[in-house]
Amino acid sequence: MPNNQNTATDFSLILDNVLRRRQLLIGCGALSGIGLTWTPGVWAMDEIPSETTLDFEAVPANLLDTVTVPPGHTWHVVASWGDPLWSYGECFNEETRGSAHSQKLAFGDNNDGMELFVSNTRTLLAVNNEYVNLPVMYGNRASRAPETSEDVMKGQAAIGITIMEISLFNGTWSITKDSPLNRRITAQTPMKLTGPAAGTKLTITDLDPDGNLPLGTLNNCGSGRTPWNTYLSCEENFNLFFASSDREHNLSEECRRYGIRKNDRGYSWYSHDERFDIAKHPNEVNRFGYIVEIDPLNPSSLPKKHSALGRFKHENASVVVSKDNRIVVYMGDDERGEFLYRFISDSIFHPDADNSKILESGSLYVAKFADNERGKWVELTAESTGMASQAEVCVHTRKAGSIVGATTMDRPEWIAAHPHDEAIYCCLTNNKNRGRKTNAGGDKTSVDGPNPRPNNIYGHIIRWRPDEDDHANSDFSWDIFALAGNPHVHSGLNAGSPNINATNVFNSPDGLAFDSLGRLWIQTDGNYSNEGDFFRMGNNQMLVADTNAGEIKRFLVGPRECEVTGVTWSTDRKTMFVGIQHPGERGHSHFPGGKQSIPRSSIIAISRDDGKIIG
Numbered sequence: 085m086p087n088n089q090n091t092a093t094d095f096s097l098i099l100d101n102v103l104r105r106r107q108l109l110i111g112c113g114a115l116s117g118i119g120l121t122w123t124p125g126v127w128a129m130d131e132i133p134s135e136t137t138l139d140f141e142a143v144p145a146n147l148l149d150t151v152t153v154p155p156g157h158t159w160h161v162v163a164s165w166g167d168p169l170w171s172y173g174e175c176f177n178e179e180t181r182g183s184a185h186s187q188k189l190a191f192g193d194n195n196d197g198m199e200l201f202v203s204n205t206r207t208l209l210a211v212n213n214e215y216v217n218l219p220v221m222y223g224n225r226a227s228r229a230p231e232t233s234e235d236v237m238k239g240q241a242a243i244g245i246t247i248m249e250i251s252l253f254n255g256t257w258s259i260t261k262d263s264p265l266n267r268r269i270t271a272q273t274p275m276k277l278t279g280p281a282a283g284t285k286l287t288i289t290d291l292d293p294d295g296n297l298p299l300g301t302l303n304n305c306g307s308g309r310t311p312w313n314t315y316l317s318c319e320e321n322f323n324l325f326f327a328s329s330d331r332e333h334n335l336s337e338e339c340r341r342y343g344i345r346k347n348d349r350g351y352s353w354y355s356h357d358e359r360f361d362i363a364k365h366p367n368e369v370n371r372f373g374y375i376v377e378i379d380p381l382n383p384s385s386l387p388k389k390h391s392a393l394g395r396f397k398h399e400n401a402s403v404v405v406s407k408d409n410r411i412v413v414y415m416g417d418d419e420r421g422e423f424l425y426r427f428i429s430d431s432i433f434h435p436d437a438d439n440s441k442i443l444e445s446g447s448l449y450v451a452k453f454a455d456n457e458r459g460k461w462v463e464l465t466a467e468s469t470g471m472a473s474q475a476e477v478c479v480h481t482r483k484a485g486s487i488v489g490a491t492t493m494d495r496p497e498w499i500a501a502h503p504h505d506e507a508i509y510c511c512l513t514n515n516k517n518r519g520r521k522t523n524a525g526g527d528k529t530s531v532d533g534p535n536p537r538p539n540n541i542y543g544h545i546i547r548w549r550p551d552e553d554d555h556a557n558s559d560f561s562w563d564i565f566a567l568a569g570n571p572h573v574h575s576g577l578n579a580g581s582p583n584i585n586a587t588n589v590f591n592s593p594d595g596l597a598f599d600s601l602g603r604l605w606i607q608t609d610g611n612y613s614n615e616g617d618f619f620r621m622g623n624n625q626m627l628v629a630d631t632n633a634g635e636i637k638r639f640l641v642g643p644r645e646c647e648v649t650g651v652t653w654s655t656d657r658k659t660m661f662v663g664i665q666h667p668g669e670r671g672h673s674h675f676p677g678g679k680q681s682i683p684r685s686s687i688i689a690i691s692r693d694d695g696k697i698i699g
């Protein structure tokens with residue numbers, strides 16, 4: 085869509101129509117130039133607990149190469165890439181950056197989503213290790229890239245999931261080495277494929293003729309947890325690891341929809357592990373892009389990839405229970421112009437029963453949003469899509485969503501369910517193609533109600549509520565909780581919603597989680613140039629919102645060139661664990677070691693100096 089005067093006029097009319105009744109839920113002011121009003125407390129609880137107030141001094145935006153938290157709070161590092169989980173593992177070597185052997189025994193790279201679990205007196209962190217930071221991991225050679233089979237094996241060992249026991253001693257959390265529950269799950273870990281796609285012609289390979297025992301997990305991004313205490317790890321940009329040794333290989337339309345190309349992103353796995361050569365094993369790619377369920381309390385358990393929840397670039401998994409006790413999982417597909425999904429289990433959840441197969445069978449839906457603040461979940465079946473089978477729906481899920489006319493969204497990332505009501509929140513992190521280009525499937529990305537800005541460089545947070553407060557209901561209402569922007573350099577829509585001001589500007593909301601008090605924690609993965617449209621935004625950060633009053637305050641600023649991602653809490657809620665991913669991804673950080681140390685992704689622990697709960 086061209087960015088001309090007529091477009092701006094149409095855009096104003098769209099916003100005026102869509103948001104006039106429940107405008108952005110922030111304050112009573114009008115959005116500049118578009119007479120939008122707000123009725124306070126539309127979705128608020130009857131009484132707001134006093135604990136939800138944001139009682140800390142906001143942290144200013146900055147460009148420091150450290151973590152900044154409010155006065156009265158303290159942080160320390162719990163674990164960094166390469167830290168050994170067992171005493172027979174090697175301490176991280178700054179010169180070699182480790183070996184394949186040492187990495188198999190150590191905390192992985194680029195930690196992302198995480199959840200905390202407790203077994204008797206043991207505290208466990210299950211943590212995603214999303215990808216390999218090539219220039220850092222292989223920065224001890226001129227190519228700054230993997231060159232040998234050993235290099236590839238080290239990279240494959242650095243991704244996946246780390247499950248580790250942690251202990252608190254004298255106020256400091258650290259890895260409990262040699263815990264019987266410590267575990268690494270990598271690109272080489274055996275798994276089980278469940279659901280409609282298992283054992284079909286779409287998932288059978290020469291190396292797995294039964295088509296139900298995939299090897300490994302890739303690009304594990306956000307996370308989730310089930311009511312029966314299992315961990316959900318979400319495979320996102322799996323396409324980056326595949327390539328073709330045959331330059332004439334004809335890529336299918338389905339492969340191209342998922343971003344598969346003849347070249348990978350520099351990992352070179354296909355040269356040393358033929359599974360990742362799509363010319364030799366074209367179905368191997370169909371065995372990635374799922375939600376992986378892991379029992380962190382049983383180190384010998386086989387992780388399961390659940391095809392019934394669809395195959396796409398999963399960001400995270402937000403699990404709730406419907407009124408009839410079925411499990412509902414909300415999921416986002418993190419790519420420009422892709423969709424939001426919902427899964428409803430066939431089986432009923434019983435707290436005291438065996439729920440281990442509950443995610444293996446159910447109904448998959450995709451979201452359609454209307455400009456009148458209403459929406460509907462459309463079921464994806466062979467009948468509704470005209471596809472050959474449910475297996476095809478679950479493997480080529482993006483295609484199924486396009487067929488039924490799902491709403492293209494601005495990169496749906498983390499989704500979070502409010503702990504005290506039925507509202508669901510989702511980060512739409514950004515979309516420079518909104519109003520300009522179609523998605524990879526040719527679907528239009530027109531400016532509309534839930535995606536109200538062309539060239540959406542700042543992102544926003546949308547929320548919806550199921551009709552009758554029942555997550556099994558196919559109808560819902562929606563609105564926009566926050567429209568990120570920069571009032572330092574813009575007026576109007578790019579200044580953001582009224583709850584965005586000079587003290588809390590941010591861009592590209594990504595991670596999202598509620599604490600036990602109902603406060604919403606927002607983590608960013610955006611532009612940290614601090615220039616132009618992003619003037620005075622500083623490094624990536626974590627903010628917290630009172631969703632009743634709409635107030636947003638900056639709580640944390642990360643080190644240079646990092647993403648702030650992943651958050652969970654200790655059982656007493658006195659410690660918050662936060663992920664710092666890829667500091668120095670462009671070579672300008674030494675976090676956390678300082679001075680001339682190489683940068684290492686890390687988990688930090690934050691607590692209040694007065695010993696009170698932090699979430």
